[in-house]
Structure formats: C-alpha cells, structure tokens
Amino acid sequence: MDLTAKVTGNILICRVKGELDHHTAEEFRDFVDRGLENNPVKHLILDLTHLSFMDSSGIGVLIGRFKKVNLRGGKVAVVNENKQVSRVFEVSGIYDIIKSYSSISKAVNDL
Amino acid sequence: MDLTAKVTGNILICRVKGELDHHTAEEFRDFVDRGLENNPVKHLILDLTHLSFMDSSGIGVLIGRFKKVNLRGGKVAVVNENKQVSRVFEVSGIYDIIKSYSSISKAVNDL
Amino acid sequence: MNVKNFMELRIPSKSQNEAFARVATAAFASQLDPTIEELADIKTAVSEAVTNSIIHGYEDCEGIIIIKCRMDEHGVEIEVRDEGKGIEDVEQARQPLYTSKPELERSGMGFTVMETFMDEVEVHSEKGKGTVVIMRKKFASLAKGQGVSGNEG
Amino acid sequence: MNVKNFMELRIPSKSQNEAFARVATAAFASQLDPTIEELADIKTAVSEAVTNSIIHGYEDCEGIIIIKCRMDEHGVEIEVRDEGKGIEDVEQARQPLYTSKPELERSGMGFTVMETFMDEVEVHSEKGKGTVVIMRKKFASLAKGQGVSGNEG
Ligand SMILES: Nc1ncnc2c1ncn2[C@@H]1O[C@H](COP(=O)(O)OP(=O)(O)O)[C@@H](O)[C@H]1O
Ligand SMILES: Nc1ncnc2c1ncn2[C@@H]1O[C@H](COP(=O)(O)OP(=O)(O)O)[C@@H](O)[C@H]1O
Numbered sequence: 001m002d003l004t005a006k007v008t009g010n011i012l013i014c015r016v017k018g019e020l021d022h023h024t025a026e027e028f029r030d031f032v033d034r035g036l037e038n039n040p041v042k043h044l045i046l047d048l049t050h051l052s053f054m055d056s057s058g059i060g061v062l063i064g065r066f067k068k069v070n071l072r073g074g075k076v077a078v079v080n081e082n083k084q085v086s087r088v089f090e091v092s093g094i095y096d097i098i099k100s101y102s103s104i105s106k107a108v109n110d111l
Numbered sequence: 112m113d114l115t116a117k118v119t120g121n122i123l124i125c126r127v128k129g130e131l132d133h134h135t136a137e138e139f140r141d142f143v144d145r146g147l148e149n150n151p152v153k154h155l156i157l158d159l160t161h162l163s164f165m166d167s168s169g170i171g172v173l174i175g176r177f178k179k180v181n182l183r184g185g186k187v188a189v190v191n192e193n194k195q196v197s198r199v200f201e202v203s204g205i206y207d208i209i210k211s212y213s214s215i216s217k218a219v220n221d222l
Numbered sequence: 223m224n225v226k227n228f229m230e231l232r233i234p235s236k237s238q239n240e241a242f243a244r245v246a247t248a249a250f251a252s253q254l255d256p257t258i259e260e261l262a263d264i265k266t267a268v269s270e271a272v273t274n275s276i277i278h279g280y281e282d283c284e285g286i287i288i289i290k291c292r293m294d295e296h297g298v299e300i301e302v303r304d305e306g307k308g309i310e311d312v313e314q315a316r317q318p319l320y321t322s323k324p325e326l327e328r329s330g331m332g333f334t335v336m337e338t339f340m341d342e343v344e345v346h347s348e349k350g351k352g353t354v355v356i357m358r359k360k361f362a363s364l365a366k367g368q369g370v371s372g373n374e375g
Numbered sequence: 376m377n378v379k380n381f382m383e384l385r386i387p388s389k390s391q392n393e394a395f396a397r398v399a400t401a402a403f404a405s406q407l408d409p410t411i412e413e414l415a416d417i418k419t420a421v422s423e424a425v426t427n428s429i430i431h432g433y434e435d436c437e438g439i440i441i442i443k444c445r446m447d448e449h450g451v452e453i454e455v456r457d458e459g460k461g462i463e464d465v466e467q468a469r470q471p472l473y474t475s476k477p478e479l480e481r482s483g484m485g486f487t488v489m490e491t492f493m494d495e496v497e498v499h500s501e502k503g504k505g506t507v508v509i510m511r512k513k514f515a516s517l518a519k520g521q522g523v524s525g526n527e528g
Contacts, residue, residue: 130394132393132394132422132426133390133430134390134393134394136480164397164415164422166419166426166485166488167481167482167484167485167488168426168481170482170484171479171480171481171484172480174480174482175480194412195412195418195419198419198491198492199419199488202487202488202492203482203484203488
C-alpha cells in the first residue's frame with residue numbers, strides 16, 4: 001500500500017495505491033488519522049484511482065474515518081474508484097454517506 | 112497460447128503468444144509442423160516477442176522442430192525472446208543451433 | 223458436481239496471506255476463462271471468508287486455513303475452512319451490519335458481500351470446532367453447456 | 376530455517392495445473408519482494424518440478440502433487456512432492472540431457488534448469504514410492520540481514 005497526502009484549503013486529500021483489506025487497513029487508518037490530526041482540515045477526499053482492490057474491511061475503516069470527519073462537521077468524498085471497489089461500496093450502502101466524484105477538482109468544488 | 116503463421120519466400124514465420132510449457136507444447140508442435148508440411152518452405156523463424164514464459168518442455172519441442180528443419184537443409188531462428196526465455200535458452204545450450212535476432216527482418220536477411 | 227479439476231491450499235492465519243489467498247484462488251478459477259468481473263467477485267468473496275477465519279476464527283492465536291476450489295463445467299465451488307472458535311448463531315452472523323468486533327472497526331458486511339458476489343453461500347459452524355464457508359459461482363461464458371473439456375489437456 | 380510463513384498446495388497431476396502451480400508459488404514468494412528476475416527463476420523451477428511429477432511421476436494415471444513453500448528472512452524453500460513411480464538412479468536423472476522419455480521430445484534439461492535457477496536443489500526419490508524435490512533460493516534484497524518482519528502484519 002502506497003499512501004500520499006496533501007492539504008488544499010480545509011481539505012485533506014489522500015491518494016491510495018494498492019489494495020485495501022484487513023492486512024493494510026491499519027496502515028491506511030493510521031495514515032489518514034495522522035493527516036486529520038496534524039492539519040487544520042475539515043473535509044477528507046480519498047483519491048482511489050490507483051486502489052486496485054477493496055473488501056469489507058475497507059468499508060469498516062472508511063466508516064470509521066467518516067465518523068471522525070463527521071464529528072468536526074466535515075464530509076468524506078471518494079474519487080474515481082474502480083468497478084470492483086464501487087460494487088463493494090454499493091453492497092454496503094456507503095454511497096449514502098460518502099459521495100463519489102470523477103475527479104479531485106469536482107470533489108473539491110462540491111465540498 | 113495464440114499462434115499465427117505466414118510465409119515469406121522459403122521461410123515460415125510463426126508468432127507465438129502466451130506461455131510455452133508441457134501443457135501447450137503439443138499445440139505448438141502441431142501448429143508448426145502443419146506449417147512446415149503445407150508450405151514449400153526451408154527455414155523457420157519463431158517470433159517470440161509475446162512469449163511470456165518458457166521452460167525446458169519448450170526446449171524439447173524446439174529441438175524437435177530444429178531436427179525437422181535441419182533435415183531439409185534449413186535453419187531455425189528466434190526473434191526477440193524475453194529475458195526469462197533467453198536464460199532457459201542459454202542453460203540448455205540451444206543458441207549453438209538456433210540463432211537469435213532482434214527483429215524478423217534481420218532474421219530474414221540472414222537466413 | 224462433476225469435478226473437472228480442483229486444488230487445496232493451506233496457509234497460516236496471517237493477514238499477509240489474505241492477498242495471496244485471493245490471488246491464488248483467482249489464478250485457479252481463471253482456467254475456466256471467467257470475465258474480469260467474475261474473477262473480481264471471486265477475489266472479493268475469498269478475501270472476506272479468509273479474513274473472517276483470521277480475525278474471528280483464530281482471533282489472536284495462529285491456526286491453519288484450508289481453501290479448496292473445485293471446478294466443473296459450469297463454474298467453481300470454493301470452500302474456506304478453519305478450526306477456530308466457530309459461530310454460535312450463524313443466522314445472526316449473516317445479518318448485514320452484524321459484527322462481534324465493532325471495536326476493530328469491522329463493518330459486519332463480510333457475509334453480505336460474499337452472498338452478493340457469489341451465487342450461493344453455505345455456512346457450517348460449530349462453537350469451539352470451527353467454520354466452513356462454501357461458495358458457488360457459475361460463469362456466464364459456460365452457461366450454454368459449452369463445457370471446458372475442449373480447452374484442457 | 377526460521378520459518379516466517381508457509382503455504383501448502385495440492386493439485387491433481389493435470390497439465391493445465393502447471394501454469395497455476397508456478398503462478399501460485401510466485402504469488403506467495405512475492406511477499407518477500409524479490410526482483411522480477413528472481414520471481415521468474417522460481418516460476419521456471421517450479422514449472423520443471425511439477426511437469427516432471429506429471430509426466431514422469433504419474434505418467435498416464437492421475438495423482439496428487441503437493442507443493443510446499445516456506446519462507447524465512449533470507450528467501451524461500453520450495454518442495455514439490457509426488458507419490459508416483461520414483462527415480463531409480465537420481466544421479467543419472469540429474470545429468471544434463473538425460474531423459475527417460477526422448478519419444479515425448481523431452482530435452483532432459485529439467486533438473487539442470489532447476490539447479491541453474493535456484494541456489495540449491497535436493498532430490499529424494501524411491502522407486503515405486505515417489506519423488507520429493509526441495510529447492511532453495513535466497514533473495515538479493517534480503518541479503519543484508521534486513522529481514523522481512525517489518526513488512527508483515
Ligand atoms: N470464521 C469465523 N469464525 C468465527 N466467527 C465468524 C467467522 N466468520 C464470521 N464470524 C462471525 O460472524 C460475524 C459477521 O461476519 P461478517 O459479516 O464477515 O462481518 P465482520 O467480519 O465485519 O464482523 C463476525 O463478526 C463473527 O462474529
Ligand atoms: N518426479 C519424477 N518422477 C519420476 N521420475 C522423474 C521425476 N522427475 C524426473 N524424473 C526422471 O529424471 C529424468 C530427467 O528429468 P529432467 O532433467 O527434468 O528431464 P526431462 O523431464 O526432460 O526428461 C526424467 O527423464 C525422468 O526419468
């Protein structure tokens with residue numbers, strides 16, 4: 001798993017590369033939480049363009065991040081998830097709380 | 112395994128795509144032998160650009176084709192084999208009887 | 223089931239083997255030429271079942287997970303087995319959102335994902351003995367009775 | 376050997392499983408982050424050993440091939456086992472160009488390829504009982520005692 005982050009205004013943007021499962025969930029969680037703690041941000045955008053696989057362990061960790069961001073009045077958005085990831089999102093109903101965009105700029109504009 | 116062939120002058124040129132192992136060796140052998148029998152050719156060029164894997168079963172079937180072509184006074188050449196394939200060629204000493212070229216046209220010119 | 227081919231894979235319940243388990247099972251199933259989406263479904267379902275054996279079945283102690291895959295002319299049957307702590311109430315466990323480990327940020331969607339991505343999911347479990355999940359999936363390309371024997375050596 | 380992880384794979388001796396065996400073993404070994412060339416070496420060696428069990432070990436009848444892979448902080452140990460007809464004279468069998476099946480266009484280079492592509496190759500065989508090939512390979516990236524535990528969960 002390869003993670004990078006940048007801050008744009010009050011938004012933390014994380015790029016996720018690799019596979020998000022139970023094995024990598026902790027690394028993902030710690031990375032995002034550090035970004036949320038160390039920066040004066042409100043919203044979280046996850047760029048999933050290079051996320052090749054995700055299962056329900058990913059759903060669990062995404063809901064956890066959603067709760068954190070929600071507490072500070074922010075929103076979570078995902079960008080460009082592939083079909084496999086999107087199907088897991090759909091099954092779990094996560095699109096009800098996390099919106100999906102086709103590009104980072106569209107997500108930034110909408111937040 | 113995906114095989115295509117064409118005839119240029121007295122040369123049969125076969126393109127090999129996929130993996131050449133014991134499982135696919137028979138298909139490869141039958142395809143090349145049919146090409147050698149049905150066309151008035153002397154030489155054989157194997158374009159290995161898209162051969163992703165080969166083991167010693169491939170060496171056995173190549174030596175078999177070499178013997179057939181050699182009987183009619185022709186030569187066998189290979190083109191553009193990858194590193195894994197080339198290492199199997201080296202170990203087995205097959206470069207002593209089958210020359211390698213970086214392009215089909217170079218092989219055609221040299222035969 | 224008229225089994226044409228099968229494999230059996232044993233791995234210790236380490237989280238780094240989740241990726242290996244799903245890749246190996248998908249590599250085996252790919253002998254039947256499924257679509258990319260069907261393969262992704264299998265990877266996802268296997269990942270769920272294997273992760274459950276690691277987190278819930280064996281919890282903190284290490285045990286062996288056995289993955290069996292059988293194929294016939296229609297598709298695959300995949301079995302994921304552990305000899306871990308077992309499930310007391312399978313019906314409850316299969317409910318969407320039910321998880322016994324919310325503190326680990328589990329979503330409780332594992333079984334729901336398996337059921338959605340595969341055609342059939344059977345769960346057999348006994349408290350203290352272990353759990354077996356059997357999942358079946360037919361591949362669209364094999365639906366017209368085209369069989370697979372023509373491609374196999 | 377200080378085993379960090381292992382896997383065991385059982386497959387029937389069908390030729391279409393040769394590709395699966397090498398892909399699965401390479402997928403497992405890739406946990407140690409070998410180079411592309413090291414992975415290709417492993418694929419090639421496993422392909423040779425599994426093919427031998429199919430062609431020579433079980434000849435025309437079908438049997439089970441067991442592939443075990445163990446990893447430690449230096450690299451992998453791969454075992455390919457069959458309960459087939461066995462080898463009478465292992466030393467002769469290992470000679471380059473020796474084959475008992477020239478009529479099948481075998482090159483007699485299988486053991487030589489295994490020896491070249493792996494660091495060590497042990498062959499244990501008993502006539503009528505079966506054959507075990509054990510191959511070891513250290514990965515260059517692990518040579519400086521960097522271990523693997525840091526990447527594993
Ligand atoms: N292999 C298993 N061994 C023991 N318990 C299990 C196993 N698989 C599932 N369970 C139980 O079923 C529950 C629901 O599983 P699942 O739907 O995958 O959700 P999650 O893994 O997110 O908890 C788990 O929380 C656990 O209590
Ligand atoms: N698993 C096996 N069971 C029985 N005999 C074997 C086995 N592996 C190898 N042999 C014997 O060793 C010989 C040499 O093997 P190898 O170097 O791989 O060459 P090839 O497979 O081309 O014959 C084989 O021809 C066979 O007689």
